[in-house]
Amino acid sequence: MDSRIYILTHKRLTGQLSSIENSELARLSLIPENKTLSEEIAYLWNISNNYFPTKDWNKDAAKDAFYEKIRAPKATPIPTVEPTPVVTQAVTQTSSINWKYIVGAAAGLLFLSWAIYQFVFGNKPQITAKEKIEYANLADDTKVWLDQGATLTVIEESKSSRKVALEGEAFFDVSHDPERPFIIDLGNDIYARVLGTSFKAKSSHEGDGGKISVRDGSVRLYSSKREGFDITLRAGEEGALNPQEDIATKSYSSNVNGLMSGKQEIVFKDEPIEDLFDKLGLHYGVQFVLDEDAQLECPFNRYMHGGTSLDEMLDAVAAVYPNITWTNSDRSTIVVEGNCKEVE
Amino acid sequence: MKEKFNDEEILELLNNNDERAIELLFDRFFDYLCAVVYRVIHDYEAARDVVQDIFLDLWKKRESINVSIALRPYLRRAAVNRGLNYIKRKRIIPNDDEDAAVDIVSQVPSGQAYMEKDELETRIYQVIESLPPKCKLIFGMSRFESMSYQEIANALDISIKTVENQISKALKILRSEVQLFMV
Known part of the structure; x- marks a missing residue:
């Protein structure tokens, strides 16, 4: 149990805590000893970040070695030997025919991939955060920070509507426009609708429902397949909707604002x-x-x-x-x- | 007094084959990058070699190099990636003796009821330096490079469970050693 507190606290500090683990940590922290332990770990973790090895890195010697390397005379090139013309004409022709097939097949595959892509996504702009958090500034000046692995697709940007699809997690700062609600398709027929606010959204593709944590303003989270199955979340609240499991939760959120120790x-x-x-x-x-x-x-x-x-x-x-x-x-x-x- | 150049100007010097660029890069970033790499691989000579290779590469690509972000984060990322590649290439996944005692040199008078922040930091750094090698490597990847459990497991070709165990071990040692120090 002791080790579990260490791991859960570390996951919380590094933003790797799942919602189930978050509940587990909250439950364990009800015991005063665990709470103290968790606080101590957080304190040490934060201080340890200042660790920066101060050694004599011997910069001048490294610099000298560098100049020595870049000024070293180049090695004499090995004389090239003309290849003996032993390749027969027949072999050359066979090789040429193979290349035609290969190029043709590659072109066909490329066209097929393009056609499939166009069929699925049309010309919708899409951004994926592959290795790090990506920032996107949309045409309506909405700002989006995509978490690693998340994908955002702009589905519609018109005079009457703004609609995007999210897979993964992202933080939105939606520009205010009362004439054009901003709608996020979170997958599995779950949508978030806002006029202008900032919040964190998580898609429901992983099967645990769409999730929203609101920093300011309000967000309506709803299912397009079940009328009345919705929740409205205000600043400081977080909620999740999972129509498959008939779950709609709403609670106070402590992790959407500011630079505080232990926040995700x-x-x-x-x-x-x-x-x-x-x-x-x-x-x-x-x-x-x-x-x-x-x-x-x-x-x-x-x-x-x-x-x-x-x-x-x-x-x-x-x-x-x-x-x-x-x-x-x-x-x-x-x-x-x-x-x-x-x-x- | 040395002339002040910004990143853009240094890159321009580099693009123009001007060796002053290398002087400036060494003076501005060499120590910093060595420390960044050392925090990952914990090998003084290797850290210096890794950083020197980065400067050599910059020089080789000097005429075509185009950096769209500030130099400091660009070089830092390059240094960390190379440090991680070094670990992979050399297969430096130390096997810690689970029972090995952590030998930490205490330099603080006994009986002190509290510590100044500086002293506490110094103590924490001593403990980090003294962690068992595997533990130190994994702790450093998480603490200083913000790598997730999955990323660490992938980089070192170990299981997530091993990463969890080593992180937990590092934090336990850190806490117990710092506590001992505070009593």
Whole structure:
């Protein structure tokens, strides 16, 4: 049981906790000893993130070795020998015929794949987060952060409607438009409908129903096949709908906002960079000192896992604002310089 | 005083065969990248070699290289990937002796009821350095590279259960050693 607390707490800290495990952890944490243990693990985990081996990496020697390598004379090329013309004409012809078949077959396969793709998806824009979280800014200025493995397909973008399909998990910041509701097809005839709000959505393709956690505004989660089988969720609430198992749940959600220890997501919405560094400092236990010439009046938008390291957070800032730089003046103080010129 | 170049300008120097680019890259990123790789592979010489190879590759591709994001995350990702490839290539999956005692050098006076944050951090770093090799490797992949259980299992060709056991073991050692230190 002791080991289970360690694993569940670690999964929570790294955003890998399933909803079942979340309940299990909540149940185990009712015992005061377990709760204390879990808090201690979280504390140590957060502090351990600052670990950065400070060694003498002998940069100058590495630099010298580098220059030695790039200036080394190139090896004398081995003289090429003209091949003896022993290949017969018949062999050459056979080879040529094979190539025709291969090219023809490949072209046919390509066309078939294209036709199938067109049949299934038409020309609908699609984005998939293959290896990392992907950000998409849709035509109506809705912002979407797709979790790793998630796919978003824009089904309709018209004067009267906005409709997308989601497979996997994503955080949405939907631009407000009372004339055009934003509808997300979560699979298995479950839909989420909003006018303008931010929330996290999970599709129901894995068989556990569509799930929504709302940060602000409200979201209606409903089944297109069962009238009246719906729930409306408001800020701070999360809910799930599973018509197959006749389950509709609604509860308070604690994981949709902000940069807090142990939360499964980190969401920044138009966060001024200056404030961002304050929050990162508090969260990661370091002090950010802003250079007096730094110009940091710019917004930062990002959705990341709760287990994100400080390096990754800083990398995310650098990816948007490459002119912002930072240097460690000592292990716990980081000086920030530069300005907010965005990457083009 | 050294001239300040931004990422774009360094890349431009690189594209133009200007060796100042390499000087700047070494000065700005070498130590940082070595530390990043070391946190994954825990081998001083190998970490330096991995980072040096990254700079060599940059130089080889200098005329065609096109980096669309900031250099720091770009190089960091390259360093981590190479570190992980190094582990795979060398098949460095240490077999820890489950009963091996963790030998951690304590440098703090006894009887101290609490620790300053700096001291606590130092202690935690000592414990991390002293974890059994396999445990340290898996803990580092999770803590510093935010890799999921599945990703770690795939990278090291081990089961998710093994990853769970090693993470749990690392956290237990960390907690018990830091607690001992605090009493």
